[in-house]
Amino acid sequence: MNKRILGGIAVAGLIAGIAHAEVLEIRGELAAPNREASLLRSISIDRIEGQDGEALARAIEQGLSGTHFSLMGGRAGRNNAEGSLTGGVTTGVDESPFRRREKRCVEKDSANQKKCIREEEVELRCRRRIVSVKADLRLVRNRDGRIVYSTTKPFTQESSWCEGNEGRPAPVEEVIADAIRNLGHSVRGDIAPTVSTYTIRVRESDKGMARDQAKRFKELVKLTKRDVRGACAGWAALAAEVPDHPSISFDLGLCAEQAGQYEKALELYHAAARAGASEGREGADRAIRLIAGREDAAIRARWR
Structure with missing residues (x-):
């Protein structure tokens, strides 16, 4: 496991506050890097x-x-x-000291002191x-x-x-x-460990889909703003028609992650990455930390 990458997920991988973009809000516990x-x-x-x-x-x-x-x-x-x-x-x-040359105003307009009428290069x-x-x-x-x-x-x-x-x-x-x-x-x-609520942007590329499929996919992307569950069900149905599509696999991974089904999310993110979605690798790293976070939380619960 790449600790350097995982350590940066909380900052770089969790894309928060994206204006005018379709996102899924997720809450989870990420295991500590160590x-x-x-x-x-x-x-x-x-x-x-x-x-x-x-x-x-x-x-x-x-x-x-x-x-x-x-x-x-x-x-x-x-x-x-x-x-x-x-x-x-x-x-x-x-x-330490050093010297730098730059232009400075040496004469201003007598009627308008904000206007420079002559500049010279000076050493500072x-x-x-x-x-x-x-x-x-x-x-x-x-x-x-x-x-x-x-x-x-x-x-x-x-x-x-x-x-x-x-x-x-x-x-x-x-x-x-x-x-x-x-x-x-x-x-x-x-x-x-880090317990936080974060938002991840859905993948919107419909490259490789037939025209009708692409239209339905885009409608499902928009549907996430008001009905995430409906959008996830729609992507699942569309996945049967367009198997192993990077965007559908990734977006279904987000649905699984939001539902706390981290092993399923990991599988889908790996599929998205194999299909060419770079976001899939970040999603897989995040899912690994979420799985570990759940395991560690169970260990700490036994201490009580």
Whole structure:
């Protein structure tokens, strides 16, 4: 399984807020990209080395609040939690001068100060700044010492400004604080499942269908706006006439996904991908995570 692709599904694969497009709204639980870490019941956030280590630890704690994890601290936490998270964070700032030439207005219209009547190329004194933050984290399962999560999270922001220009960047302290907060919260997306409602656009291409079939297919696409169940039934009937069509297979995959029939959705998405629908691969990856999410939810339910 391609973890890099799956990790990006929540951002890139879930197409939300498409104006004037036919979409299906789906609610589901996607397994965490790192399933082994997600099946820990309790985590102790231990020492994170570095000047901003305490800030990063707080950001991780805030990011994991509201999840299924019991967060534990102090010596008792280290001794009793199922997992311990440690690491380090480094920050750096590199600022240097440079010069740039650009045209500037050197004479304005006396009657209209907004109008420039003469420009000259001038040399400006400028500065370039690079702010970098890198966090190295690992989560150890305490009962056997197995490292169940290990990651390096880099952040870099480059900015430049010149004398007389607007747009000077935010103070370094503010940039680093925002980066630490975002890096800390990103841990949640790595090791905690995601329950969300999202919309996926239906596939509308009727290429390869007979004229009458294409007309019916387009009508079913429009029907999704008011009667999704009817549209899904219509696509199922049309699939008997146009077997293995990429759009019909994909759209039926969406119907199955919306109904919680993830194994069926996976089969249909694979069929769509084999028929040439690139969306089918993303759908299959999503269905795999939904299947895993349901399995993991069943495991957590047994803890209660």
